[in-house]
Amino acid sequence: MKLASISRYPVKSTSGHEVTEAEVQPWGLAGDRRHVITDESGAVLTARQEPRLLACVPVLNSGVLDGGVLDGGVLDGGVLTLTGPHAEPLTVAPTGPRSVVHLPRTSVEVTDCGDAAAAWLSGLAGRPVRLGWLDDPARRPVDPAYGRPEDRVSLADAFPLLLTTTASLARLNDWIAGTALELGEEPRPIPMRRFRPNVVIDGVTEPFAEDEWKRLRIGEVEFRVSKGCDRCVLTTVDTTTYRKGKEPLRTLARHRRRNGKVWFGVNLIPDLIPGTYGRLAQGDPVLVL
Structure with missing residues (x-):
């Protein structure tokens, strides 16, 4: 088995992008889901409510912005360039006041990324929103029912990384084709990006073998499998049209x-x-322990 792809999602519930290698931190991949979009009330806004957020493609920058260095050095994933279909690309950084956002099981403090970022994202979402950055991901624990007291997670829904396998997706798309045939519909296979994984494993001999894994090593990094991932309506949003369908749920x-x-x-x-x-690097060997 090998690591087929690595994906990072700098802003929670927007588009991600593949990378050939990534640093693994205790709370997830470096720069993954460290930013969050909130509505006027301060509640987290996701693509479940506003699917067009998936049209935003954020890319991590260094700590240099407009010719200056922020905070005397490089911000850990704090500087982004946002691209989208509605406006020119915008480079943003956390420079504003702090506020509290409420996530599953916990509330955390984030730093505002300024009015320009808010206006850019509001134009995409079609309603007033703000962009915040989690400067210290060590302050948010994972669900204690599935982790240790010292385990931490950034702004992901529950756990530091999500793993999927190409064998499981192939089996799912076979099932989807069968469902479509029964109902007289045109089969439409689901791409892996609908599931928003951080790591995709190739070479698994049995579909859904990952359900039984407890520990594994990818390259030189060991991981615990905390639990399976229950899926929500976000997987039904077409990442090209931003419309919701019935599959794969x-x-x-x-x-x-x-x-x-x-x-x-x-x-x-x-x-x-x-x-x-x-x-981690693309092509790393994968071993179930």
Whole structure:
């Protein structure tokens, strides 16, 4: 088995992009889901409510902005360039006041990224929004039912990384084709990006073998599998048209339904020596421990 692809999502619930290598930090990939969009009330706004947020493609920059260096050095993923179909690209950085945002199980303090970022994203979302940055991801614990007291996560829904496999997607798309045939519909295979994984594994011999994994090593980094990933309506949003459909939830409900939820992929927690980071690269070997 090998690591087929690595993806990072700098702003929660916007588009991600593939990278050939990435640093692994205790709370996830470096720069992954460190920014969050909030509405006028301060509540987190996601593509579940505003699918057009997926048209935003954020790319991490260094700490240099407009010829100056922020905070005397490089901000850890704090500087972004936002691109989208509605406006010219915009480079933004956290420079404003702090505010509290409410996430599943926890509330965390984030730093505002300024009026220009707010206006740019508001134009895309079609309503007033703000952009915030989590300067210290070490302040947010994972769900204690599935992790250790010291485990941390950035602004992802639940856990530091999400893993999927190409074998499982191939089986799911076979099922989707069968469902379409039964209903007289045109088969439309689901691309992996609908599931928003951080790491995709190739060479797995059995679809959904990852359901049984407890620990694995990717390259030189070891991970614990905390739990399977239950899937939400965001997977039904077409990343090209931003319209919601029935798949893959319709077919997952037929074949992968447990405890009132549907499942695809597994969540990972890095097992790192305290104070150290790891590194992943495309093509790294994968070993189930």
